Amino acid sequence: MGSITLSNVKKAFGDTVVIPSIDLEVNNGEFVVFVGPSGCGKSTLLRMIAGLEDTSGGTIAIDGQDVTDLSAAKRGLAMVFQSYALYPHMTVRKNIAFPLKMAGLPAVEVDKRVAAAANVLNLNDYLDRRPGQLSGGQRQRVAIGRAIVREPTAFLFDEPLSNLDAALRVNMRLEISELHQTLGTTMIYVTHDQVEAMTMADKIVVLQAGRVEQVGSPLDLYRNPRNKFVAGFIGSPKMNFIDGEEAAKENAATIGIRPEHIELSTESGRWKGTVAVSEHLGSDTFVYVNVDGVGHLTARVEGERPVSHGDTVWLSPVAGRIHRFDAQDMTL
Amino acid sequence: MARAVNNKRRAVVTLIAWAVGIAIFFPILYTVLTSFKTEAEAVASPPSFLFFDWTLENYAEVQERSNYFLHFLNSVVISLGSTVLGLIIAVPAAWSMAFFPKKRTKDILMWMLSTKMLPPVGVLVPIYLLFRDASLLDTRTGLVIVLTMINLPIIVWMIFTYFKEIPGEILEAARMDGANLWDEVVYVLTPMAIPGIASTLLLNIILAWNEAFWTLNLTAAKAAPLTAFIASYSSPEGLFYAKLSAASTMAIAPILILGWFSQKQLVRGLTFGAVK
Ligand SMILES: Nc1ncnc2c1ncn2[C@@H]1O[C@H](COP(=O)(O)OP(=O)(O)OP(=O)(O)O)[C@@H](O)[C@H]1O
Ligand SMILES: [Mg+2]
Numbered sequence: 001m002g003s004i005t006l007s008n009v010k011k012a013f014g015d016t017v018v019i020p021s022i023d024l025e026v027n028n029g030e031f032v033v034f035v036g037p038s039g040c041g042k043s044t045l046l047r048m049i050a051g052l053e054d055t056s057g058g059t060i061a062i063d064g065q066d067v068t069d070l071s072a073a074k075r076g077l078a079m080v081f082q083s084y085a086l087y088p089h090m091t092v093r094k095n096i097a098f099p100l101k102m103a104g105l106p107a108v109e110v111d112k113r114v115a116a117a118a119n120v121l122n123l124n125d126y127l128d129r130r131p132g133q134l135s136g137g138q139r140q141r142v143a144i145g146r147a148i149v150r151e152p153t154a155f156l157f158d159e160p161l162s163n164l165d166a167a168l169r170v171n172m173r174l175e176i177s178e179l180h181q182t183l184g185t186t187m188i189y190v191t192h193d194q195v196e197a198m199t200m201a202d203k204i205v206v207l208q209a210g211r212v213e214q215v216g217s218p219l220d221l222y223r224n225p226r227n228k229f230v231a232g233f234i235g236s237p238k239m240n241f242i243d244g245e246e247a248a249k250e251n252a253a254t255i256g257i258r259p260e261h262i263e264l265s266t267e268s269g270r271w272k273g274t275v276a277v278s279e280h281l282g283s284d285t286f287v288y289v290n291v292d293g294v295g296h297l298t299a300r301v302e303g304e305r306p307v308s309h310g311d312t313v314w315l316s317p318v319a320g321r322i323h324r325f326d327a328q329d330m331t332l
Numbered sequence: 333m334a335r336a337v338n339n340k341r342r343a344v345v346t347l348i349a350w351a352v353g354i355a356i357f358f359p360i361l362y363t364v365l366t367s368f369k370t371e372a373e374a375v376a377s378p379p380s381f382l383f384f385d386w387t388l389e390n391y392a393e394v395q396e397r398s399n400y401f402l403h404f405l406n407s408v409v410i411s412l413g414s415t416v417l418g419l420i421i422a423v424p425a426a427w428s429m430a431f432f433p434k435k436r437t438k439d440i441l442m443w444m445l446s447t448k449m450l451p452p453v454g455v456l457v458p459i460y461l462l463f464r465d466a467s468l469l470d471t472r473t474g475l476v477i478v479l480t481m482i483n484l485p486i487i488v489w490m491i492f493t494y495f496k497e498i499p500g501e502i503l504e505a506a507r508m509d510g511a512n513l514w515d516e517v518v519y520v521l522t523p524m525a526i527p528g529i530a531s532t533l534l535l536n537i538i539l540a541w542n543e544a545f546w547t548l549n550l551t552a553a554k555a556a557p558l559t560a561f562i563a564s565y566s567s568p569e570g571l572f573y574a575k576l577s578a579a580s581t582m583a584i585a586p587i588l589i590l591g592w593f594s595q596k597q598l599v600r601g602l603t604f605g606a607v608k
Contacts, residue, residue, distance in 0.1 A: 050508060051507075052504050052507065052508070071507070071512075072504070072507040072508055073507050073508070073509075073510045073511060073512055074510075077508065078508060078509075079504075079505070079508040081501050081504070081505060083499065083501050085499065085501040085502045085504065085505035086502075086505075087502065087505075087506075087520060087524075088502075088524065089523045089524055098506075098509050098511075098519070099509035099510055102509055102510035102511050102515055103510055146505075146509065150509070150510070
């Protein structure tokens with residue numbers, strides 16, 4: 001089992017309030033991702049769940065049991081750190097075995113579990129090396145190995161992939177998702193990369209300045225963002241926002257259109273503009289267009305489109321894909 | 333061409349290094365040489381450097397006149413005792429300051445260092461009186477206490493610096509892995525800090541071994557370490573250079589040997605973090 005409940009959890013460092021109050025329910029077996037801009041309190045929240053940081057108020061419960069005052073060692077959670085935090089003086093084998101040793105398991109059982117974890121994570125060839133002799137990806141695998149051997153109630157990840165290069169990041173992302181499928185254990189994953197959030201999560205928690213802006217499935221947040229912040233944060237490239245006259249036509253203070261919901265034409269359309277930059281990715285083309293009286297708009301069109309700097313183009317929003325926001329930035 | 337210039341430069345640098353090395357080492361070398369001369373040759377002018385009648389009589393006489401082994405034992409007890417006691421106090425102190433810093437931690441560290449800026453003679457009288465009233469004069473216990481206090485700031489600072497090098501996340505990882513405070517210190521913190529603690533230990537033994545102000549002022553005979561043993565040959569019946577040199581050589585030999593065998597450890601410890 002591994003359900004985690006936060007009720008009215010607060011955190012302040014001295015006079016600085018980092019988290020005013022958060023209520024959150026993480027169900028057993030869920031993959032929950034905390035996303036938000038830098039400094040919004042993601043790590044702080046995760047560390048409070050881990051027990052590495054005291055709460056300034058509220059309660060944290062794991063499987064219905066109040067653990068607010070329980071030490072990190074006694075919460076039965078495992079954590080993977082951004083810096084990997086491996087023990088440099090121990091071999092990979094000893095690193096992975098460490099939590100089992102702390103739990104006082106018999107040596108035979110320890111060996112069995114370490115071997116199993118090494119198999120799953122392709123670490124068999126490295127068991128007798130020190131962390132210093134491993135690449136970043138291998139270190140990350142060891143950190144994950146150390147987390148899984150103990151069969152924890154839940155896994156906590158704090159930006160585990162941000163030190164890896166792009167290709168490896170995609171690989172490890174898949175591996176972690178697969179691991180979640182196999183183990184079925186609750187995972188809480190912190191990232192500021194919304195692509196990681198969208199691809200891995202069952203449930204995304206969008207945070208801003210220590211507040212929960214919205215909780216929902218990736219597609220739920222994509223289709224029905226509760227406010228302008230969430231709308232702008234989820235999706236890549238970022239949603240276009242237009243205010244003024246064009247928004248007023250839709251009875252809104254601001255309207256938002258995702259780049260993939262803009263049609264681009266070289267003949268006619270709703271807004272006429274000039275191409276500033278076009279990025280050709282092969283599968284898609286991102287076109288940045290200056291439109292008089294509207295501003296800069298980004299359009300994402302499929303495939304290779306022969307537009308370049310200075311070309312005149314017309315843009316039109318896809319019907320039914322316009323998001324409308326009021327003056328308080330809430331979705332209408 | 334380039335290689336020739338390089339070689340020339342290397343030769344010059346090597347020469348300078350040797351010159352500096354010899355200049356620094358010369359007093360010790362000369363002391364050792366003098367210890368093998370007769371008193372007459374020791375003060376002869378111009379001094380003979382290698383071609384004199386080598387003799388061991390100074391060593392025999394020094395050993396006869398005073399009990400070298402008692403002083404040696406005193407030095408060992410005092411330097412080891414004060415170092416171990418200092419570490420026992422400093423490790424937890426540095427640990428709490430490095431991993432649980434409070435608002436005033438930096439101030440406390442600076443304050444501890446500032447005590448090293450006070451000339452020791454400034455507190456000689458009060459400490460002497462305290463020692464007298466506590467019957468600690470001329471006792472090993474007294475010297476262990478005073479040398480511990482003298483060197484404690486340095487020990488705390490060194491260990492604090494080594495602990496600071498250990499990323500806090502590694503200790504947090506241990507906590508997440510179910511380690512209690514004891515496990516954390518025994519299995520993670522200490523093994524990682526061993527090189528630093530070892531070099532602190534060595535350096536402090538050397539400092540305590542060579543300490544002369546307090547050992548001379550607070551001892552008379554029973555607890556006097558080797559520093560007092562050397563000093564006893566510079567007075568009162570006038571100077572006996574050869575015997576003084578023999579005593580000095582006997583006093584510095586143990587620490588020189590210790591330093592020689594642990595030089596790698598010492599250098600590694602003193603540059604910890606700077607080169608990685
Ligand atoms: N020990 C501390 N003392 C004071 N303020 C802190 C402390 N730790 C974090 N903060 C503050 O709390 C806020 C949230 O920090 P946190 O590390 O949780 O952000 P984050 O969302 O994880 O950001 P990032 O994406 O950059 O990792 C920040 O404004 C930070 O300055
Ligand atoms: Mg963070």
